[in-house]
Amino acid sequence: MTRIVQIAPTIEPGSGVGGVAYALEREFLAAGVQVERFTAADAGRPPAGARRSALGTHLARAGNVLWFTTVGSRRARRFLAERPGAISICHNDVMAGDVYVNHGLLQAAMRARGNYAWRMVRNPVHLFTALRDRIRYRGRTHRAIVALTSREAALLVEVYGRVRAPIHVIPNGVDVDRFRPGEPSERAVLRDELGIAEDATVAIFIGHEYERKGLSIAIEALPLAPGVVLLVVGGTRDMVRKARADVDRAGLGERVVFAGEQSDPVPFLHASDVLVLPSAYEANALVVLEALACGLPVVSTPVGFAPDLVVDGETGFIVDRSAASVGARLAELAAQPLDAWRERSRRAAEQHSWREVGRRYLELVHALEAENSSEAARAARKAGRDGSAGDAQ
Template identity: 75%
Template structure:
């Protein structure tokens, strides 16, 4: 029987890499597949340490990346050596494991934001990560690589020139039971808590990197979409302060609500009418699927998984990364009557139902079994590149 080990800095419910690994773990177990985890905690490092300043938080995150990439790698290799029959999936940092799941390309993200050389040089961890991943993708560290979208598979070759392990495209999924449309009472309660009128059109922005994800564009778009309230979820206190200053300069501060970091985005998504994601780069953007599952249409740039699942005029809109087209689509959705809004919500929900974690996990297990057969036959890592 196939046995799985997942390697990630942390594995827990929620969003991001930790949430993806957790969702896969749950589905593997539901399918009767034994699964173990190797996280920073198993490696002997505690990630959850309070930090009073943004600088302290950034330094801690940098330290965690370097530690898990180096000492964590050594300990992961020992862990896997004791489980020679297991197939291992690595999510971020560690330079070990049969399959590496690419949750994002640092260099592609920096290039998409502009001033690439300066962004790389000013942060030594960026240089460390770029060098580490060049070894990862061009060497024999892994037997296979998973890219979350076809575009991400293309970018792998564009950034690294040649990717030695074969690349398989497996998009992320969504928990369609947890992320589901709410009722009118719950929607009204959340809006009441946040001071938002029940009949307002709410555009929700979710993310911890305001600049890359384009919050400044969404704020400026409000000037041309006067009926829209922007609900911002995530961000540090410094980031929220700067974004608040921008909203005041733009004259829209009264229509921007900062909810801060929230452990559960579901109630906030259910209280929204549209997700706005004018991001410069996304490896996948799981929040797009989560919004659709909650019946929330999406206005997104052509990044990550959005081009594969967002259909203009049906479940959202794909826009240029400019203020005017974002504002036009937000205003268009604001002008819909109640019956038409409900049709949009239903179409959004139907889209997400085609991407459950159960289906995604089945594709990972298919890949695991092919790796297992290759290992049993004593075959080395394939020297190939491309997407399947």
């Protein structure tokens, strides 16, 4: 029976790395595969404490990366050694596992944001991560690498020059049952709670990294798109406070609503009309797929999965990373009925269910299992020949 161990800091419903591992786990179980987890908690990492300041949150995240890479890697290897027949899939930090899923390239993200050298040097964890991943991709840590898009596969080679393990492109999927178009009542209830008029065109921005994902560009685009309200989901309290101050200084306070960190983005997608993502870099941009599944056209820069999913004039627009470009497309969408856009967006997302993605991962797992069987057979034959030679002597 096929056995899979998934390694990730957390494995739980939601977006991000933990949500991807959780969705794959569900598909593996549905296919009759035995699945185990190895998370930071399983490795012995204490749970996070109470709410912290922005600096405290940053330091805690840095500590988690360092701990899971070092202590977590050692403990993961011991865990896997006790399960010699399992195929392991690693999603972040840990230097172990048959398959490594590349959820993003730090160096590519820093270069996309500008001032690359300064951004790397000012944060020692960035230097640590860059060195760790150079060892990961150019060494023998993993037997296969999964890139989420063809562009990301090319970036791996551009950044590291040579990637020893074979690269397989398998995009993330979407839960088309959970991420679905909202009912009018669902839309109305949350809009009322947020103080957003029913006739407003709501552009939703989702993300915790305001700078990289281009929140300032989305805000600067608003004067070019009358009637559009920007709904911002994500960000720490300090990030929200600073962004709200910038919005107020620009005189746009009535057109930007900050919802803060939310465990479930679905109700906010249901309350919205379009996703705006003027990001500098995304490994996959799963939020694009989730928005399309909820029937929202997407205005995005050409990052991650967006160029493969968004068809100009049908399911949204691929734009330059400028307020003028973003604003023009938001204004265009706000000026017309969106029913047909919603239908086309939903149909596009339905082609990328997690079931199909899980099937492709299982194909890779079975290929690695076949390699294991071949290697075991060769080792048995060699042992037999060595034994026969010894007997002859």
